[in-house]
Amino acid sequence: xxxxxxxxxxxxxxxxxxxxxxxxxxxxxxxxxxxxxxxxxxxxxxxxxxxxxxxxxxxxxxxxxxxxxxxxxxxxxxxxxxxxxxxxxxxxxxxxxxxxxxxxxxxxxxxxxxxxxxxxxxxxxxxxxxxxxxxxxxxxxxxxxxxxxxxxxxxxxxxxxxxxxxxxxxxxxxxxxxxxxxxxxxxxxxxxxxxxxxxxxxxxxxxxxxxxxxxxxxxxxxxxxxxxxxxxxxxxxxxxxxxxxxxxxxxxxxxxxxxxxxxxxxxxxxxxxxxxxxxxxxxxxxxxxxxxxxxxxxxxxxxxxxxxxxxxxxxxxxxxxxxxxxxxxxxxxxxxxxxxxxxxxxxxxxxxxxxxxxxxxxxxxxxxxxxxxxxxxxxxxxxxxxxxxxxxxxxxxxxxxxxxxxxxxxxxxxxxxxxxxxxxxxxxxxxxxxxxxxxxxxxxxxxxxxxxxxxxxxxxxxxxxxxxxxxxxxxxxxxxxxxxxxxxxxxxxxxxxxxxxxxxxxxxxxxxxxxxxxxxxxxxxxxxxxxxxxxxxxxxxxxxxxxxxxxxxxxxxxxxxxxxxxxxxxxxxxxxxxxxxxxxxxxxxxxxxxxxxxxxxxxxxxxxxxxxxxxxxxxxxxxxxxxxxxxxxxxxxxxxxxxxxxxxxxxxxxxxxxxxxxxxxxxxxxxxxxxxxxxxxxxxxxxxxxxxxxxxxxxxxxxxxxxxxxxxxxxxxxxxxxxxxxxxxxxxxxxxxxxxxxxxxxxxxxxxxxxxxxxxxxxxxxxxxxxxxxxxxxxxxxxxxxxxxxxxxxxxxxxxxxxxxxxxxxxxxxxxxxxxxxxxxxxxxxxxxxxxxxxxxxxxxxxxxxxxxxxxxxxxxxxxxxxxxxxxxxxxxxxxxxxxxxxxxxxxxxxxxxxxxxxxxxxxxxxxxxxxxxxxxxxxxxxxxxxxxxx
Numbered sequence: 001x002x003x004x005x006x007x008x009x010x011x012x013x014x015x016x017x018x019x020x021x022x023x024x025x026x027x028x029x030x031x032x033x034x035x036x037x038x039x040x041x042x043x044x045x046x047x048x049x050x051x052x053x054x055x056x057x058x059x060x061x062x063x064x065x066x067x068x069x070x071x072x073x074x075x076x077x078x079x080x081x082x083x084x085x086x087x088x089x090x091x092x093x094x095x096x097x098x099x100x101x102x103x104x105x106x107x108x109x110x111x112x113x114x115x116x117x118x119x120x121x122x123x124x125x126x127x128x129x130x131x132x133x134x135x136x137x138x139x140x141x142x143x144x145x146x147x148x149x150x151x152x153x154x155x156x157x158x159x160x161x162x163x164x165x166x167x168x169x170x171x172x173x174x175x176x177x178x179x180x181x182x183x184x185x186x187x188x189x190x191x192x193x194x195x196x197x198x199x200x201x202x203x204x205x206x207x208x209x210x211x212x213x214x215x216x217x218x219x220x221x222x223x224x225x226x227x228x229x230x231x232x233x234x235x236x237x238x239x240x241x242x243x244x245x246x247x248x249x250x251x252x253x254x255x256x257x258x259x260x261x262x263x264x265x266x267x268x269x270x271x272x273x274x275x276x277x278x279x280x281x282x283x284x285x286x287x288x289x290x291x292x293x294x295x296x297x298x299x300x301x302x303x304x305x306x307x308x309x310x311x312x313x314x315x316x317x318x319x320x321x322x323x324x325x326x327x328x329x330x331x332x333x334x335x336x337x338x339x340x341x342x343x344x345x346x347x348x349x350x351x352x353x354x355x356x357x358x359x360x361x362x363x364x365x366x367x368x369x370x371x372x373x374x375x376x377x378x379x380x381x382x383x384x385x386x387x388x389x390x391x392x393x394x395x396x397x398x399x400x401x402x403x404x405x406x407x408x409x410x411x412x413x414x415x416x417x418x419x420x421x422x423x424x425x426x427x428x429x430x431x432x433x434x435x436x437x438x439x440x441x442x443x444x445x446x447x448x449x450x451x452x453x454x455x456x457x458x459x460x461x462x463x464x465x466x467x468x469x470x471x472x473x474x475x476x477x478x479x480x481x482x483x484x485x486x487x488x489x490x491x492x493x494x495x496x497x498x499x500x501x502x503x504x505x506x507x508x509x510x511x512x513x514x515x516x517x518x519x520x521x522x523x524x525x526x527x528x529x530x531x532x533x534x535x536x537x538x539x540x541x542x543x544x545x546x547x548x549x550x551x552x553x554x555x556x557x558x559x560x561x562x563x564x565x566x567x568x569x570x571x572x573x574x575x576x577x578x579x580x581x582x583x584x585x586x587x588x589x590x591x592x593x594x595x596x597x598x599x600x601x602x603x604x605x606x607x608x609x610x611x612x613x614x615x616x617x618x619x620x621x622x623x624x625x626x627x628x629x630x631x632x633x634x635x636x637x638x639x640x641x642x643x644x645x646x647x648x649x650x651x652x653x654x655x656x657x658x659x660x661x662x663x664x665x666x667x668x669x670x671x672x673x674x675x676x677x678x679x680x681x682x683x684x685x686x687x688x689x690x691x692x693x694x695x696x697x698x699x700x701x702x703x704x705x706x707x708x709x710x711x712x713x714x715x716x717x718x719x720x721x722x723x724x725x726x727x728x729x730x731x732x733x734x735x736x737x738x739x740x741x742x743x744x745x746x747x748x749x750x751x752x753x754x755x756x757x758x759x760x761x762x763x764x765x766x767x768x769x770x771x772x773x774x775x776x777x778x779x780x781x782x783x784x785x786x787x788x789x790x791x792x793x794x795x796x797x798x799x800x801x802x803x804x805x806x807x808x809x810x811x812x813x814x815x816x817x818x819x820x821x822x823x824x825x826x827x828x829x830x831x832x833x834x835x836x837x838x839x840x841x842x843x844x845x846x847x848x849x850x851x852x853x854x855x856x857x858x859x860x861x862x863x864x865x866x867x868x869x870x871x872x873x874x875x876x877x878x879x880x881x882x883x884x885x886x887x888x889x890x891x892x893x894x895x896x897x898x899x900x901x902x903x904x905x906x907x908x909x910x911x912x913x914x915x916x917x918x919x920x921x922x923x924x925x926x927x928x929x930x931x932x933x934x935x
Contacts, residue, residue, distance in 0.1 A: 077478025109140025
């Protein structure tokens with residue numbers, strides 16, 4: 001059924017066209033969340049203000065159009081999908097205010113959880129909720145789902161750390177509980193509502209049996225249904241209202257801000273992995289640990305350990321564990337090291353009586369405890385990575401009373417065996433009796449759906465009836481458990497939830513069929529297809545963890561959306577459905593506007609690099625293989641051509657002036673549909689003469705200097721305060737540090753192959769890379785000498801799959817840190833600087849080292865927030881400049897007070913300079929400026 005014409009007309013008046021989406025690509029892309037449900041919205045609206053939300057809510061009420069709110073879409077139970085109108089948070093919901101030295105923080109719903117913690121970290125604080133998705137999940141979803149996590153427990157979730165809330169009800173009424181005037185107005189105009197909430201609270205507390213049941217249920221981790229504990233914990237109807245909103249999953253109103261009471265983030269920690277010979281012994285140990293000074297206790301069954309036993313860094317003994325083994329990953333944190341050691345002694349004493357099969361004792365070494373937590377975090381993706389193509393991976397989330405945890409685990413294992421989920425694993429937050437079980441499921445035939453339904457019916461009976469537990473501990477009810485809410489809570493509590501829903505949303509337009517549904521089969525409807533698309537991305541679980549680091553997020557598509565759409569295109573191809581319009585739309589939004597730098601792979605639980613897919617698709621569209629081959633074979637000539645073009649533009653600048661050249665090039669770029677790059681003040685000047693003769697100083701240690709083709713052609717811009725070319729500056733720094741600089745033979749013919757690889761010419765790219773490696777092998781005397789490459793992207797390409805080579809190739813950060821700094825006296829400069837770690841620097845694991853070096857060289861260092869990839873991507877900054885502009889749209893405000901920036905890629909620095917208004921240079925400029933040789 002289509003949306004009412006009156007609704008659409010008014011939406012067009014309220015929301016600009018660029019923030020309304022109803023085309024097939026956008027509705028499917030935005031309509032996908034991390035759950036195993038698929039509903040395609042009729043209209044997607046990106047909202048940027050509270051006023052817009054209020055107007056849309058009032059309009060939806062008037063026209064009776066269901067609406068669903070969405071933040072990051074990392075929810076697992078179908079909370080953020082709809083076949084009506086999807087209202088998505090835009091980028092102007094990122095406000096935060098730290099109060100009382102970090103004791104409180106006020107956050108808008110678009111703030112990512114990890115961003116909030118980054119703001120609080122210098123103050124030794126953090127927000128209480130710590131979901132596994134905290135690097136992608138936004139505050140709106142964290143509050144709406146009452147998310148918790150590994151260390152959160154029940155005491156530190158949103159419900160228990162809520163200090164204030166700003167919300168919009170289903171009739172458009174606004175309330176800010178921290179604004180006395182707002183509260184006074186709300187009490188006046190919503191007096192009947194508040195009276196009814198107060199009465200519901202009074203009746204519930206008077207019903208001693210129901211009140212006791214509610215208190216018992218929330219002794220456990222529980223997000224099944226609405227937060228009925230608000231009715232027994234509070235008597236002020238405003239408190240009842242705000243706490244009902246927590247965990248309501250957008251079914252009772254819209255949360256536009258929340259204030260948290262923060263919790264301490266203790267700096268000292270230690271972790272241990274202890275393997276017990278059986279589930280029973282392991283769970284008995286959990287009951288003892290409940291009273292010990294531990295911050296997290298994660299249970300991993302034998303299947304979980306088996307799923308990761310062959311991962312790099314795993315102890316050999318994991319493969320030899322007994323079939324009944326069960327492990328606990330234990331962490332303890334403290335404000336001081338001495339207190340931590342005291343706590344560890346207590347924990348060891350408490351566990352001393354329990355037999356242990358294997359263990360890694362408590363360690364404070366970051367390398368050790370990070371490896372232990374990598375075991376835990378690797379279990380879920382380990383199942384996802386081995387599932388058959390076409391199936392989905394489901395992670396369920398139940399709670400057993402801790403005192404019955406052992407029996408609950410064993411009974412759950414029996415159910416998994418009964419329904420033949422042989423690959424399933426169990427892990428979870430043991431202190432709370434909270435277990436996650438992960439299994440793969442196909443929904444492509446009725447038998448598979450029936451199998452899933454039978455399993456869930458058994459799980460619901462086991463958890464709720466036999467053990468009195470909760471079916472959803474922290475992942476939210478969603479559509480997945482809506483049919484089972486009454487089974488878990490009983491008739492009286494269930495009807496009370498419906499009373500609350502109808503009181504606050506009388507027309508039922510807010511996220512219908514989520515949390516509460518009158519359809520007992522809703523959990524089996526609208527199941528998401530997972531068709532094969534390409535082996536590079538078929539393991540994608542559509543979680544959305546990749547999205548925050550993608551430079552095209554908010555401009556075109558994210559990595560998750562690219563995969564979703566390619567799956568759909570491939571499925572339509574196989575069914576011979578006409579999809580030409582969809583493919584044409586995907587060309588720009590999915591392929592042309594992808595930076596393909598692969599930062600998404602670092603965030604992906606199963607390591608998918610969506611850039612690999614994009615490069616593969618580009619390779620099928622290559623139209624000039626002969627030209628690509630000629631350029632590869634005559635690269636020195638091509639490089640001279642690039643220098644000639646830079647000479648021509650530089651001459652034009654001198655002739656007609658910068659302003660006229662900028663205007664002229666902008667016009668020509670528009671006429672050519674951006675095929676001709678726009679000239680800006682950040683454009684480099686040409687390098688006409690390069691001194692590539694090796695240093696004649698045989699007594700000094702040698703370093704082979706691989707100057708990238710970009711460094712050999714592109715000098716500083718005309719307005720740059722630094723006018724020395726990168727090659728000369730690098731050479732001077734290396735010689736200052738006491739090195740003999742050696743260049744490879746025929747350097748002007750060499751290129752790592754990145755320009756060909758990014759455009760899909762893999763054969764030519766590999767040919768050029770091999771040429772470079774052979775030249776470096778010769779120049780380094782068979783690998784005896786270290787090799788310095790001045791550009792991070794080139795280094796990353798060269799070192800890939802180089803583990804068996806004698807070559808040791810360094811990018812600037814690693815070489816300066818390990819071979820240069822100790823040879824220099826550093827006097828840090830007073831002038832503030834900005835730092836940008838390129839995608840390649842991050843892939844190479846040198847981002848923190850770059851910041852560390854910067855802090856040694858400058859007293860004030862700024863690392864702009866939320867800028868992960870600059871989007872320049874080699875030449876994308878020239879051919880698709882809107883990608884670079886979008887990725888760096890917040891940069892200028894972030895670097896106020898800085899006079900320069902540093903990075904390790906000349907092309908990235910062009911875009912950074914252009915968008916920031918300050919000059920960005922290579923790291924060597926900074927190090928050279930503040931250093932002198934040691935005596």
